[in-house]
Amino acid sequence: MKGGVGKTTLSINIADCLSKRYQKKVLLIDIDPQFNSTQCLFKVEQYVEHLKEKKDTITDIFDKNTKINISTVNGANETSSKELKKIKPVKIKENLWSIPGNLELYRLEIAPGEGRESRLKKYLRMNEEKYDIVIIDTPPTPSIWMTSALIASDYYLIPTKADPISLTGIDLLNNIVKEKKDNLDLTIKCIGVVLTITEQQTRVYKSAKKFLSEHHTWSKLLYTKELPKRTELAGKQLDNYILDLQDSNIKTALIGIVDELLKRIGNEEQK
Ligand SMILES: Nc1ncnc2c1ncn2[C@@H]1O[C@H](COP(=O)(O)OP(=O)(O)O)[C@@H](O)[C@H]1O
Ligand SMILES: [Mg+2]
Secondary structure (H helix, E strand, C coil), X not given: CCCXXXXXXXXXXHHHHHHHXXXXXXXXXXXXXXXXXXXXXXXXXXXXXXXXXCCCCHHHHHCCCCEEEEECCCEEEXXXXXXXXXXXXXXXXXXXXXXXXXXXXXXXXXCCCCCHHHHHHHHHHHCCCCCXXXXXXXXXXXXXXXXXXXXXXXXXEEEEECXXXXXXXXXXXXXXXXXXXXXXXXXXXXXXXXXXXXCCCCHHHHHHHHHHHHCCCHHHHECCCCCECCCCCCCCCCCCCHHHCCCHHHHHHHHHHHHHHHHHHXXXXXX
């Protein structure tokens, strides 16, 4: 429910860590119209070229653009502009693929309920053999994109800053997900809350941590490791994978978060 809490940073670095350290095949989907994770994963020229060549982006998942072709031989038949199964992610590096985002998402008008919110799930189902884990980097506020991500996902991870406004955000988010789960009959589960951009010496940090640790819902979901604030990460767009930094503390933190994520998923799958 809040921008700037580290969703994109965490998405990219969890994806990088899973693919590099665990040799998992990972697909990262950028469903945020602000396409920040795409800006991190792609060089500007590469992305511009990608768009020029009309290669696939997130809009192709949703933009069915049904055209009616009328042929004298076959009569009227519908063709879609892009078949879902033909959508091709970009290989970023060993074990990591991405469906890049697109600013055009802002212009795509999709009426809720027309069924296009399920196309991402359909696409992932068609490709489930190809990847071990799919990570969807979402926009902060409720929208058809967030709904699509919820429909397509088994789990959601909540990054939050340790401040009062962000903590209000996670309660709001929880209620919205609950409502969506109910209305759409989804089985998605929360796989945890990760504190991000933390400054452990501050008073707001300490009180936020206390609040979460004592909370009836969040205490069980709060990760032991958290992502500390580092100027090396602030505002950087490219080549800023945490595992490539010199700083061993933040690397250990990220690895700890990914370990805990895998463990929690493992526990859930055994249930
Ligand atoms: N651990 C961190 N330390 C310092 N800056 C960070 C850290 N994590 C993220 N940032 C910066 O904070 C801003 C918001 O992070 P981002 O991941 O884009 O959040 P969101 O996707 O939730 O909007 C970005 O400028 C990012 O570079
Ligand atoms: Mg983001």
